[in-house]
Amino acid sequence: MTRILVIGGGAGGMELMGKLGKRLNRRSDVELTLVDISSHHIWKPLLHELASGSLDEGLNAVDYRAHAARNGYRFEQGEVIGLDRFARRVTLAPQTDARDKVLVPERTLEYDYLVLGVGAVTNDFDIPGVKDHCEFLDLTQQAMSLRQKLLRRFLEQARAERPEPFNITIVGAGATGTEMAAEMHHVAEILEGYGYAVGPEQLQVNLVEAGPHVMPALPKPCLREAVEEQLEELGVQLFTGTRVTRVDARGLHTQNDQMIPSDITIWAAGVKGPQVLSKLGLEVNDQNQLMVEANCRSLSDSRVFAFGDCAACPQPDGSYTPPRGQTARQMALMIADNLLRLLDDEEAPLKEYLYKDLGSFVNMARFHTVGNLFSFIRGGIAVQGCPARFVYASLYRRHMLALHGPIKGLALLALNGMQRWFRPQLKLW
Structure with a gap:
């Protein structure tokens, strides 16, 4: 039995699990597990709308357990607090309720391959009072x-x-x-x-x-x-x-x-890697990101991979991958391909990640949207207004289709669109 353990159910982690789950769900010799601190997934670029009340989490959240059941993997809710690389074991903190009553005790999960995609946290730069x-x-x-x-x-x-x-x-x-x-x-x-x-x-x-x-x-x-x-x-x-x-x-x-x-x-x-990354016995940089090879393998352990904002992946020009959503998604899908290769042959050559800036967008509520497409091609194409808003919205639509598949994804997007006509523009509770 080969155990693949993925920590972090962000956009990249969810698409990685979907890809591996669909490819491996008929293999009894592979166990696939996702761990996240939350019980459900919301696309991170929408968190500011969730905070303002203009986004209804009930319509946009994806329950990890339901997604796991549909895609052939297990889900464990919990916070990583330790890693034993030699025993290949991850420790999760106990889960408690509002009164600190222990609901689920501290537990450990074993792995053969570990993938860390825990994202980043806001960097306070040690400024007093932040x-x-x-x-x-x-x-x-x-x-x-x-x-x-x-x-x-x-x-x-x-x-x-x-x-x-x-x-x-x-x-x-x-x-x-x-x-x-x-x-x-x-x-x-x-x-x-x-x-x-x-x-x-x-x-x-x-x-x-x-x-x-x-x-x-x-x-x-x-x-x-x-x-x-x-x-x-x-x-x-x-x-x-x-x-x-x-x-x-x-x-x-x-x-x-x-x-x-x-x-x-x-x-x-600004962002930096979560504090727990410095306590796992893996090499990190001064921004608390895990140092990895171009194939996203940890410099400290060939059994550990990392992607997204928590990883510092080198590029041919000597730079490192920027903390971008598109970076996390592309790296995660590449790691899925590399894991599939390793399952067939532990000595197989692995793909390496080359960053290409596909563009940047900013959506200022209903007021204006601007962005840049295909920035890696001579600076890209500047777009504003309705075309930019359409591209910005399509990023979320693509994510929903990747999570749910074309039929259910389109149905959910249509339902979400209809709900916007009937529900209040702002959730006041």
Whole structure:
């Protein structure tokens, strides 16, 4: 029996499991297991919509156990806390309820091949006060918690006789931060339409970026300028070239001694590997990413693979793969191919990953969408408006089709589209 254990059910991990499950479900000599800290999967680029309440998790979440049953693998919910590479054994933390009662005790899972795709967490850069006073969007649970805080604050604002300006500050003007800034104005508009006395004029959204521009992943200056123009038209106050040195309950303190008031601060500035990766006995870099070969094998152990944001995969030009969703997906599917080869021949040559930038997109709620297609070909093609929105939406559609297959995937997308006509635009609980 060959045991393949995959840690992390993000977009790449789910597509990897689907591919291996369909290819191996008739083989009794292979056991395939997925482990994730959550019970269900939500596409990470949608977490900002989940946090705002404009996304219904009931319609967009994929239950791991149901997906496992359909695709021929096992699922174990839990958090990895240890790795014994010599015994080939992973330890999962005990699961507890809200009162810390142990529901599932600490347990171990054995493997012959281990695949780590645990993604990344937001990098606080050891800045004082960030952990204590900021919200993060790394996990579904964090997005749900932020939703409650945001909507509670909006509704308190609506009930106040003389409401004071509500300041939301987002640190990091990448895709998550930029989309979240626009989403906040979208939420205010919807609430005002529901009859709440909350309008965009009562909301001040600040977007803080250490670099000179918003959306540095967009290669063309015209696209970055289009994003900045749209944000400024919405009333978002941009602080580019601004480094945060400290965060407290009142707001952010910057390198130039500026104080930016903030009622809710969302930290979306940079990523690093989860802390647990440094405790597994595998080589990591200064960003806590696992060091791997070009075929995604760990430099420390040929039985361990890693992909996505938690892996530093070398490229021919001496660089390493960037933390992008497309990178994780492509690496995960390549690892699936390599595992299939190893099952047939442990000495088989393995594929190596070569990164090609297929493009970058940012969707600012209903207001505007911009992006760049096929960036690896002479800088790519700049697209804006409806064409860009169509491509952006197609990325999620492709993911749903990969998870559910063409028939069920199309049916779910159609159902989701119909639900948008009937359900409220904002989930208020």
